[in-house]
Amino acid sequence: MVENTKCECGHQNSIGTVLCESCGKPLFDEHGTSLLEMRYDGVARRSQKANPTWIGRIWNFFSSVKVAVYLIVITLIGATLGTIYPQENTFINIDPSTYYKETYGWTGHLYYLLGLSRTYESWWFRALLFMIGTSLVICSLDRVLPLYRALSNQQVRKHPQFILRQKVTYTGDLPIAANRPRQDPAFTANGHTAENEAAVQWVNEMAGILRKKRYRVRTDGTALLAEKHRFSRWGPYINHIGLIVFLLAVLARGIPGWHMDQYLGFPEGKPVKIPGTPYYLENEKFSVEFYSPEEVPKLKNKDQVVPKKYETQAVLYECVEHCGASVEEPVLKEVARHNILVNEPLNYKGLMAYQFDYRVTPQLVSVRPTLKNKQTGEVYGSFELKMNHPQETYTVGPYQLTLQRYYPEFGFENGEPVTKSNEPKAPAFVFIIEGPGLRQGGEPYIYFPREIDKVNFGQDRINAELGSRLELSVDSMEDVKISQFTSYLNIRVDKALPYIWVGAAIFMIGLVMGIYWQHRRIWLRIDGTRLSLGAHTNKNWYGLRREVADVLGKAGILVDAKSLETGGTVRES
Amino acid sequence: MKKYRKWMQVIILLVIAGIGAFAIGGSFASKDDPVPKAGGQAPDFSLPGLDGKVHKLSDYRGKVVMINFWGTFCPPCKEEMPDIQAQYEKWKDEGFEVLAVNLAESKITVQGFVREHRLTFPILLDEQMEIRKKYGVVNYPTTFFIDRSGKIVWKQEGQMQESFIERQITGLLEKM
Numbered sequence: 001m002v003e004n005t006k007c008e009c010g011h012q013n014s015i016g017t018v019l020c021e022s023c024g025k026p027l028f029d030e031h032g033t034s035l036l037e038m039r040y041d042g043v044a045r046r047s048q049k050a051n052p053t054w055i056g057r058i059w060n061f062f063s064s065v066k067v068a069v070y071l072i073v074i075t076l077i078g079a080t081l082g083t084i085y086p087q088e089n090t091f092i093n094i095d096p097s098t099y100y101k102e103t104y105g106w107t108g109h110l111y112y113l114l115g116l117s118r119t120y121e122s123w124w125f126r127a128l129l130f131m132i133g134t135s136l137v138i139c140s141l142d143r144v145l146p147l148y149r150a151l152s153n154q155q156v157r158k159h160p161q162f163i164l165r166q167k168v169t170y171t172g173d174l175p176i177a178a179n180r181p182r183q184d185p186a187f188t189a190n191g192h193t194a195e196n197e198a199a200v201q202w203v204n205e206m207a208g209i210l211r212k213k214r215y216r217v218r219t220d221g222t223a224l225l226a227e228k229h230r231f232s233r234w235g236p237y238i239n240h241i242g243l244i245v246f247l248l249a250v251l252a253r254g255i256p257g258w259h260m261d262q263y264l265g266f267p268e269g270k271p272v273k274i275p276g277t278p279y280y281l282e283n284e285k286f287s288v289e290f291y292s293p294e295e296v297p298k299l300k301n302k303d304q305v306v307p308k309k310y311e312t313q314a315v316l317y318e319c320v321e322h323c324g325a326s327v328e329e330p331v332l333k334e335v336a337r338h339n340i341l342v343n344e345p346l347n348y349k350g351l352m353a354y355q356f357d358y359r360v361t362p363q364l365v366s367v368r369p370t371l372k373n374k375q376t377g378e379v380y381g382s383f384e385l386k387m388n389h390p391q392e393t394y395t396v397g398p399y400q401l402t403l404q405r406y407y408p409e410f411g412f413e414n415g416e417p418v419t420k421s422n423e424p425k426a427p428a429f430v431f432i433i434e435g436p437g438l439r440q441g442g443e444p445y446i447y448f449p450r451e452i453d454k455v456n457f458g459q460d461r462i463n464a465e466l467g468s469r470l471e472l473s474v475d476s477m478e479d480v481k482i483s484q485f486t487s488y489l490n491i492r493v494d495k496a497l498p499y500i501w502v503g504a505a506i507f508m509i510g511l512v513m514g515i516y517w518q519h520r521r522i523w524l525r526i527d528g529t530r531l532s533l534g535a536h537t538n539k540n541w542y543g544l545r546r547e548v549a550d551v552l553g554k555a556g557i558l559v560d561a562k563s564l565e566t567g568g569t570v571r572e573s
Numbered sequence: 574m575k576k577y578r579k580w581m582q583v584i585i586l587l588v589i590a591g592i593g594a595f596a597i598g599g600s601f602a603s604k605d606d607p608v609p610k611a612g613g614q615a616p617d618f619s620l621p622g623l624d625g626k627v628h629k630l631s632d633y634r635g636k637v638v639m640i641n642f643w644g645t646f647c648p649p650c651k652e653e654m655p656d657i658q659a660q661y662e663k664w665k666d667e668g669f670e671v672l673a674v675n676l677a678e679s680k681i682t683v684q685g686f687v688r689e690h691r692l693t694f695p696i697l698l699d700e701q702m703e704i705r706k707k708y709g710v711v712n713y714p715t716t717f718f719i720d721r722s723g724k725i726v727w728k729q730e731g732q733m734q735e736s737f738i739e740r741q742i743t744g745l746l747e748k749m
Contacts, residue, residue, distance in 0.1 A: 059582055095608075123597050130593045137589065251592070254599040273701045325619030325627050389679045405685040408678075413648065421646045422678050430685075 009159070016044030022155050024162030024523075036165045038536055043146040062131075062138040071135060075128045082119030085111050089118075133247045136240050144237045151230060157223035158523045158534075166523075166534035168545055168564045170552065173529050174202055196222055199526040202555065209554045210522065213547065222526040227519075233538070235514025242507030249499035260493040263356060268483035269365040270388060271317055271332060274491055279351060280317040280332055286358060286485035287311045310355050312340040312487040316348050340489065350495055357488035363387070364424045367449045368479035371396040374471045382479070385449070387424035399435035399470075402442065406430070410448070410457065426453045433470065447472045449480075520544055522551075531557075535564075608709030611728050615640070615719045618704045620674065620697035623683060628672060628695050631723065636668045637745040638719040639738075642699075642710045644676040645686045649732035650714040654690055656735035661694045664742050668721070674699050676713065720745050 005013045011022035019026055019042025026036060036042070045063060052060055061067055085104055088096050096117055100108035115122050164171065199222045207217040207224060215226035253259035266272050266283035273280050289309040296306050317332035338346035338353075346353040370382040380397030387408065394401040407419040410428035417428075427449055432442035446462050448454040460467045474480055518540050524533040533552075537544040549561035609616055615638075619629040630638070641657060643650035661671045671694035675683050680698065687696055699705055708717070718727040718741045727741060 055579075055583060055586065058586065123601065126599070127593075127597050130596045134589050134593070137585070141585070248592070251596050251599075254595070273703075275701070275703060275706075325621055325629075327621040327625050327627060390681060392681060403681050406679050406681040408682065409646070418648075418651075419646045419682065422644060422676065 014044045018042035018044075019162065020159070021150055021153065023157070023159045024155070025159035026161055026165070030161070033165070035167055036162065038166075040143055040147050041150040043150045045142045045146065059138060059142075062135045063142045064135075065139060068132065068135040068139060071128060071132050075125075075132060078119065078125050078128060081116055082125075085117065087117060087119065089121075129247065133244060136244055140237050140240045144234070147233065151233070154225060154227075156218050156220035156225040156523075157525060158225075160525070160527070160532055163523050163525065163532045163534035166536050167541065168535040168548055170531070170533040170548070170557075170559060170564055172531055172557065174199065174526060174531050196526065196528075199529075203524070203526065206524070206551070206555050209551050213551065215520075215522070224522075224524045226522040229517040229519050232513050232517035233519045235510045235512070235517075237510070238513060239507055239510025242503050242505070242510055244503075245506055246500055246503030249496040249503055252496045252499065253494070258493070258495040260491065262491050263488060264491055265359075265486045265488050266312070266314075267361060267363065267486045269481060270483070271315075273319075274351075277351065277493075278319045278323055279335075279348075280319060280330075281346075281353060281489070281491075282315045282317065283485075283487045284313040284315055286313070286487040288358060288485070310342060310358060310487075312355060312489065314338055314340050314346050314353060314489075316346060316351075316353075340487075350493055352492045352494075354490040354492065355487070356490040359486045359488070360484065361486045363483045364427060364449060365481040365483045367474050367481070369447065369449070369472045369474050370479075371399060371401075372471045372473070374467075374469055385429065387427055390429070394431075397435075399433055399438075400442075401445075402432045402434070404430045404432050404444065410453065426450060428453065428457070431472075433466070437469070438466075445470065445472065449474065518543070520547070522548060609707075609717070609725055609728075611725050613725055615717065615723055615725050616707055618707065620699055620704060623675075623680070623687060623696040623698065626695075628697055630672070630719075633670050633672070634723050635721050636670045637664075637721060637742060638670045638672060639742070640708075640717040640719065641671065641673045642676060642705060642708070642713060642715045643673055644678055644713060645682055646678070647713040651686070653714060653732050654692060656733070656738060658690065658692055658694070659735060660738045660742060663739075664746065665694075667746050669742055669746065671695070672697055674704055676705060677702050718742075718745060 005015060005017060005027065007013060007020035007023060007025055007027065009020060009023040009025065011020055013021050013027065017027055018037055021043055024042075026032070026042075085100065085108060088094070091099070096112055100112040100117060102108075104111070111117055119125055163169065203219055203222055203224050207219055207226070210217050210224075210226040213228075215228045217224065217226045219225075260276060262275070264272060264274065264281075266281060268283050268286055271280040271282040287309075288307055288311075290305045291308045295308075314337070315334055316336040316338075318335045319330045320333045321331035322328040323330050336346060336348040338344075340346050340353055340355050342355050345355075364387045366384055366386045368382050368384050371380040372378065373380070380399060383394045383396055383401075385394075390403055390406055392403050394403075405417075405428075407417060407426075407428045408422055409420040409425040411418055411420045411426070429447045429449075431445045431447060433445050434442035443466050445466055446459060448457060448459050453459075518537045520535065520537045522533065522535045524531060526532075533548070535544055535548050545561045545564045548564055549559050552559050615630060617629070617631045619627055622628050630640075639657070641650075643654070645651060657671060657673070661669065673692070673694060674697045677698075677700055683696060683698070686692075697704075708715075712730045714730075714732065716729040716733060717725050718729070720726050726745060729737075
């Protein structure tokens with residue numbers, strides 16, 4: 001069936017057009033009196049075609065607002081399902097295949113089996129979001145382009161049907177016309193005959209009044225089109241662009257390296273590698289301050305302490321050589337330094353380190369023992385001895401020390417020396433010392449940095465004769481480095497965040513545009529002495545009626561604003 | 574004009590479909606690496622060894638590999654070491670390899686132990702415990718038996734008897 005879409009004014013409209021794009025004459029229900037449907041100015045949606053191909057069908061599906069609403073509702077229901085039990089990613093270390101069953105019983109297990117424990121990462125949830133995004137794009141494109149075209153090509157002189165079937169209308173005889181003898185009632189479009197000189201003049205006067213109200217006015221003889229705040233019509237579409245940017249940014253988190261969120265412990269004085277990055281972070285010093293009891297009076301438990309301030313003096317290093325699996329020690333270069341406080345993270349090129357927690361973990365980091373001659377008191381020198389990965393050889397004065405054995409937590413097991421853990425809780429070092437007065441090939445010397453271990457394990461007894469000649473010991477606490485705390489930091493990377501903000505900002509701009517302004521239009525035409533006026537807005541009809549009444553009043557037609565709703569009656573004064 | 578519009582439609586749909594494939598496909602790929610289990614492929618890794626070389630698991634493809642996570646601070650780890658050494662000597666020429674991953678101990682400590690027990694198989698140093706985490710190892714010792722195709726056949730937590738090790742190795746060596 002071929003639909004006749006040609007208007008009597010001669011304009012060829014596309015299929016689906018409700019109001020002629022040129023003169024505004026209704027193409028359906030031509031003789032009706034009901035109000036006109038002004039959505040999208042009555043233009044056809046871009047995709048409304050007579051015989052769509054399969055591509056057209058896909059396009060039409062997503063172009064439907066009804067489909068969009070269903071998609072949103074389904075997504076909301078899906079999102080709700082994800083809140084029944086906690087999602088997997090809210091736990092740091094669980095085995096979901098058993099956790100849900102143990103904690104929530106068979107319903108929990110079913111929840112896990114259905115994949116609802118990962119609702120928001122599931123393919124179907126992502127598919128729904130993706131379809132909403134697609135629908136946003138296609139719905140917008142299909143409406144904004146024809147609307148733009150229709151608004152750019154507006155005719156000034158509209159069909160009387162179009163004007164009088166608006167929601168706000170006024171018809172009446174012009175006050176000027178009443179004073180003149182009617183000469184030729186025949187109406188000629190754009191005809192500048194004598195009889196409508198006055199009408200043209202009246203229209204021009206009206207144009208001036210409307211311009212003062214900041215309307216943009218176009219006239220065509222005895223017809224007029226006044227329009228303001230058209231830009232507010234683009235608000236929803238700008239809003240949609242913001243949403244799409246937002247969705248794309250969230251999606252971009254899936255690009256490798258764009259998103260990271262992990263919790264790591266950093267003992268003082270030891271650079272720790274941040275997995276998945278070339279960076280190492282060292283906690284140089286951690287400090288915590290507590291409120292004094294006077295500062296927090298309302299504590300139930302008197303002994304409870306409330307922390308006031310956590311601070312991690314952090315240094316960030318970048319590995320520049322021998323990173324990854326390498327026999328050599330990685331070469332680190334300092335790239336950033338920051339004192340991390342709560343809400344004051346370290347930020348280096350988008351890598352953020354937030355203060356999260358701390359623990360008291362007193363541990364030796366290194367000592368600086370001095371080698372002395374026990375008999376003469378002569379000091380040969382000192383060297384730094386690390387508890388973590390100590391170096392193998394040390395030269396002190398004329399002596400050469402080679403580290404033979406290292407036990408971080410020294411102890412005996414079946415009479416054998418062993419280490420009980422990998423933490424330097426009771427470190428013991430076995431050196432072979434070579435130098436003047438010592439046997440060829442060196443002599444063994446055991447060294448306990450902690451005084452208590454030295455006494456308990458009998459360092460002097462083990463070292464026997466050598467121990468009476470040479471002594472390795474620290475002179476003061478200044479030569480001892482201790483790590484008091486382990487600071488726990490939340491390491492985050494979110495490269496998508498700026499784009500999320502941009503999306504949100506665009507969204508907001510669109511929203512404000514659409515909400516705080518209204519697109520108002522006033523059409524009028526004079527046929528003989530008869531004035532027909534119609535006005536349309538997308539919201540705030542009350543404001544529009546008042547404005548129309550005000551403008552008419554200034555032009556000499558006193559009319560009650562309320563009466564414009566029903567065609568307008570001249571106020572009896 | 575009509576044709577142009579149709580092409581625009583196709584192009585827009587194609588771009589959207591591409592983004593959609595990325596979005597939905599991502600939900601399958603983004604699952605965190607699951608803890609390796611028997612039956613699954615052994616995740617590849619490279620670690621520096623005590624011998625001064627970098628060892629890569631996939632370089633041992635074609636051999637039966639036993640990955641043993643251990644530390645000198647762990648008595649059962651130490652106790653099974655001589656048994657592992659004995660089995661290593663017995664089967665290494667048949668295509669058996671041991672990769673003993675040490676758990677972030679100081680090199681000196683490991684060296685002392687290795688020298689004392691005369692261990693000859695590669696000792697790898699997992700300084701940042703990355704491989705331990707990757708393999709989800711929480712109890713020591715933990716041992717993975719990997720067949721010639723790189724598949725995990727058995728995961729053993731706790732100390733192993735020599736006979737058990739031998740059974741595992743011979744079973745895997747027979748399979749081609």
